[in-house]
Amino acid sequence: xxxxxxxxxxxxxxxxxxxxxxxxxxxxxxxxxxxxxxxxxxxxxxxxxxxxxxxxxxxxxxxxxxxxxxxxxxxxxxxxxxxxxxxxxxxxxxxxxxxxxxxxxxxxxxxxxxx
Amino acid sequence: xxxxxxxxxxxxxxxxxxxxxxxxxxxxxxxxxxxxxxxxxxxxxxxxxxxxxxxxxxxxxxxxxxxxxxxxxxxxxxxxxxxxxxxxxxxxxxxxxxxxxxxxxxxxxxx
Numbered sequence: 001x002x003x004x005x006x007x008x009x010x011x012x013x014x015x016x017x018x019x020x021x022x023x024x025x026x027x028x029x030x031x032x033x034x035x036x037x038x039x040x041x042x043x044x045x046x047x048x049x050x051x052x053x054x055x056x057x058x059x060x061x062x063x064x065x066x067x068x069x070x071x072x073x074x075x076x077x078x079x080x081x082x083x084x085x086x087x088x089x090x091x092x093x094x095x096x097x098x099x100x101x102x103x104x105x106x107x108x109x110x111x112x113x114x115x
Numbered sequence: 116x117x118x119x120x121x122x123x124x125x126x127x128x129x130x131x132x133x134x135x136x137x138x139x140x141x142x143x144x145x146x147x148x149x150x151x152x153x154x155x156x157x158x159x160x161x162x163x164x165x166x167x168x169x170x171x172x173x174x175x176x177x178x179x180x181x182x183x184x185x186x187x188x189x190x191x192x193x194x195x196x197x198x199x200x201x202x203x204x205x206x207x208x209x210x211x212x213x214x215x216x217x218x219x220x221x222x223x224x225x226x
Contacts, residue, residue, distance in 0.1 A: 004157070017198035033213055041204040043158070091125065091157050101202065103148075106157025 004107035006092050012113045018080040021110045024073055025094030033093040033104060034067055034077050043091070049075065082114045117142045119204055119217035127223045131193050136220040138204035139186045145207060147187050148214070149178055152201040161189075194224045 005024040009082040013019055025032045029061070048059040052069045060067070069075040078085055089111050093104040120139045126135055138147065146165045154217035162171050164180035164187060171178045175198075177190040190199055201221050205214040 031212070043214075045213040045215075048213050050212075075182040093157070098207075103160045103163075104214060106159070108156050 003059060004088075004092055004094055004105055006110050008110060009108065010111045010113075012115065013082055015083055015113050016081045017065075017114075018078065019114075021077040021090050021092075021112070023075045023077070023092030023107060025075070025092070026105055027030035027073065029094035029096050029105070031095045031098055031104075032069060033095075034075070035091040035093065035106075037089045037091060037109070038087075046090075049096070050073075052053050075109045082112075085110055085115045087114050117144075117206060117208065117215060119215065121202075121217040121220050122203060123220060124218070125141070125221050125223075127225070128194055130167045130224055130226050132224075133190070133192050134194060134222070136222070137188050137190055138184065138217055140206075143184045144180075144187075147180060147184075148205045149187070149189055149191055150203040150205060150216075152203060152219070154200070158201075158203055159213055191222075194222075196224050196226055198222060199224050 002060055004026055007022045030051050034046040035043050036046055046059045047067045048055055049069045065079055067077045089109045091106050091109045092093045092104045095104045117140050117209055121183045123138050148163045149161045150156040151161055162178045167182045169180040175192045179188045202218045203216050203219040205216045
């Protein structure tokens with residue numbers, strides 16, 4: 001398996017523009033997570049899905065952020081409109097199970113810069 | 116959400132030296148995971164510790180879980196440049212589903 005795939009790897013955009021980040025989880029994994037990493041706050045969970053259904057979106061910063069998972073092999077994280085404070089590395093991760101010692105597999109991340 | 120504190124924040128050493136990094140919490144961990152994140156990549160799981168007092172070894176890396184399950188350490192023997200990266204500890208959030216990460220220890224090993 002190729003692992004978790006994210007695109008694009010880098011995104012530079014201007015304030016106010018719409019940004020869409022994409023993720024393909026590992027085949028067969030029922031759980032998908034979106035995290036954001038910054039120097040100040042570290043890695044933070046934004047939202048996670050179980051069997052394509054959003055379970056907990058309490059980490060989504062505000063209404064400008066939205067995430068979808070239309071099928072088991074694809075998820076998007078959208079920011080509209082983007083702001084400079086959204087600049088961060090966004091990671092997608094997937095896992096077969098959750099809790100205990102179960103492993104989450106991370107993608108390589110998308111580095112977002114909002115000017 | 117449980118607060119995980121990692122120390123030191125940064126560490127720069129020369130190849131061949133030994134080092135220890137720490138992960139602490141005021142609350143008891145149900146289980147704890149250590150991840151390593153290399154520059155430009157996502158975190159990769161190194162180990163999971165579950166039982167108080169548990170010690171696990173992964174080649175030159177030794178992981179220890181405190182008896183009270185409130186702290187953990189990672190010891191690297193004879194560090195190599197390939198060990199460079201961000202070392203993160205994580206436990207499962209109150210929901211039991213998503214990971215709650217510390218801010219990590221950034222390690223640089225120079226030849």
